[in-house]
Amino acid sequence: xxxxxxxxxxxxxxRPQAMAALLRYFREMDAAEEAFQDACLRALKAWPKNGxxxxxxxxxxxxxxxxxxxxxxxxxxxxxxxxEELLSDLEDAEAEIADRLDGSxxxxxxxxxxFICCHPDLPATQQIALALRIVSGLSVRxxxxxxxxxxxxxxxxITRAKARIGVGDAPFEDARADxxxxxxxxxxxxxxxxxxxxLFGQRQGDRGQAAASVMKPSAWRALLLRxxxxxxxxxGLTALLLLQHARSIARFDADGAAILLEDQDRSLWNRAxxxxxxxxxxxxxxxxxxxxxxxxxxxxxxxxxxxxxxxxTGLASTCSTRRWRSCSPRR
Amino acid sequence: MLYAILCxxxxxxxxxxxxxxxxSVMEKLIAVQDRLSREGRLGPVARLxxxxxxxxxxxxxxxxxxxxGPFAETKEQLLGFYVVDCESLDGALDVAKDLGxxxxxxxxxxxxxxxxxxxxxxA
Numbered sequence: 001x002x003x004x005x006x007x008x009x010x011x012x013x014x015r016p017q018a019m020a021a022l023l024r025y026f027r028e029m030d031a032a033e034e035a036f037q038d039a040c041l042r043a044l045k046a047w048p049k050n051g052x053x054x055x056x057x058x059x060x061x062x063x064x065x066x067x068x069x070x071x072x073x074x075x076x077x078x079x080x081x082x083x084e085e086l087l088s089d090l091e092d093a094e095a096e097i098a099d100r101l102d103g104s105x106x107x108x109x110x111x112x113x114x115f116i117c118c119h120p121d122l123p124a125t126q127q128i129a130l131a132l133r134i135v136s137g138l139s140v141r142x143x144x145x146x147x148x149x150x151x152x153x154x155x156x157x158i159t160r161a162k163a164r165i166g167v168g169d170a171p172f173e174d175a176r177a178d179x180x181x182x183x184x185x186x187x188x189x190x191x192x193x194x195x196x197x198x199l200f201g202q203r204q205g206d207r208g209q210a211a212a213s214v215m216k217p218s219a220w221r222a223l224l225l226r227x228x229x230x231x232x233x234x235x236g237l238t239a240l241l242l243l244q245h246a247r248s249i250a251r252f253d254a255d256g257a258a259i260l261l262e263d264q265d266r267s268l269w270n271r272a273x274x275x276x277x278x279x280x281x282x283x284x285x286x287x288x289x290x291x292x293x294x295x296x297x298x299x300x301x302x303x304x305x306x307x308x309x310x311x312x313t314g315l316a317s318t319c320s321t322r323r324w325r326s327c328s329p330r331r
Numbered sequence: 332m333l334y335a336i337l338c339x340x341x342x343x344x345x346x347x348x349x350x351x352x353x354x355s356v357m358e359k360l361i362a363v364q365d366r367l368s369r370e371g372r373l374g375p376v377a378r379l380x381x382x383x384x385x386x387x388x389x390x391x392x393x394x395x396x397x398x399x400g401p402f403a404e405t406k407e408q409l410l411g412f413y414v415v416d417c418e419s420l421d422g423a424l425d426v427a428k429d430l431g432x433x434x435x436x437x438x439x440x441x442x443x444x445x446x447x448x449x450x451x452x453x454a
Contacts, residue, residue, distance in 0.1 A: 005348065005349055005351065005352030005355075006344070006348075006352070006435075006436060008347075008349065008352075009344050009345070009347040009348045009349070009352070010341075010344045010347075012347045013341070013343035013344050013346070013347045014343075052436060054406065055406055056341075056344070221346070221381065221383055225383040226383075229383070229399045229400055230399045235383075238383070275380070276380050276381070276384055279380055279384040280383070280384055283384065283386055283399070286386075286397070
């Protein structure tokens with residue numbers, strides 16, 4: 001049972017990079033998704049038997065790619081791949097591909113994937129739903145819950161979004177780091193609060209479980225901060241997600257009704273997540289380059305640190321006298 | 332002899348553990364730690380926040396350079412450590428094997444400690 005826990009974690013952690021790399025190979029969302037799912041099925045069979053591979057991401061990419069190519073070949077003529085054992089870790093077969101897939105490759109791939117999901121032709125709600133489905137691998141049910149719509153409606157929305165990207169000229173080629181970073185920064189202002197509204201601003205949920213199951217801050221941290229290790233706004237955003245998520249259990253009562261911040265049972269807050277959020281905002285502030293997410297995270301940090309509810313006036317004065325006083329805003 | 336047992340694993344994987352998996356691993360680890368504690372052999376134990384929360388100070392220049400990370404290209408990251416009192420390397424390896432049974436995956440680096448100041452912070 002613990003083996004499966006490990007495998008689930010490894011697959012979840014590898015997903016954005018593996019999906020992104022497979023999309024680069026196949027240039028088609030459905031093919032990439034199918035290849036990834038195929039690789040996951042094989043991982044469930046192979047990993048408990050052969051032990052964990054040295055690099056699960058590279059393993060999934062390689063096996064997914066081979067399986068898909070195999071399927072394509074099979075439809076024309078019967079060509080079989082070597083048995084799975086040869087592809088497994090025992091032969092260290094993924095070492096070569098692991099070396100080639102260094103951090104910068106992953107980054108361009110993942111950025112491309114994010115940008116395809118956030119294609120300008122798509123309305124914001126579809127962009128977010130698609131990104132959650134493709135990049136984070138959330139189930140349609142989880143996404144539907146976060147947006148408070150029916151499962152069938154969400155399924156349709158995602159299918160429609162995929163079809164739309166399929167026919168348009170999706171930006172498969174454009175992942176120049178500088179350009180995308182600038183764009184992401186501009187975009188961050190629109191898309192991510194929308195996502196947050198979707199995740200946190202909802203009225204219903206069985207004791208916050210909807211929010212808790214949808215939002216895995218560890219996945220976002222891995223995604224955002226690996227892509228932009230030195231970007232203070234990404235630190236701020238990740239800190240914000242951690243701090244918000246830390247309170248999710250305390251946010252709803254047994255009937256699913258929202259509990260306001262001042263009435264929440266603070267002993268339910270996740271201290272480890274708060275600790276990490278505080279560490280990240282601390283680190284971001286060191287850069288003296290404030291932005292909206294850092295400010296929001298700093299305010300959330302004040303709440304998270306407080307043993308009793310804070311008053312708004314106390315907050316305002318603390319914010320203005322903090323280390324940023326001498327800095328000018330970034331835009 | 333004091334040994335440091337340095338825990339290396341892929342942090343993205345460890346951070347993505349489900350709550351149930353995390354709780355079950357912690358329970359098993361605490362059982363091993365409790366035994367060492369009773370024998371008076373367990374020193375400080377630390378679990379580190381992910382490397383995304385880390386900062387590096389390069390002090391080979393003046394003024395020193397503050398960097399984000401480490402974001403080394405290594406597959407595994409330093410996630411925490413134990414300090415354990417053991418008769419010999421053999422004993423330290425036994426402790427590491429017990430910890431490894433409770434928490435499989437990744438690796439432990441066992442390093443004899445040259446200088447140890449227990450300190451008082453956080454006590």
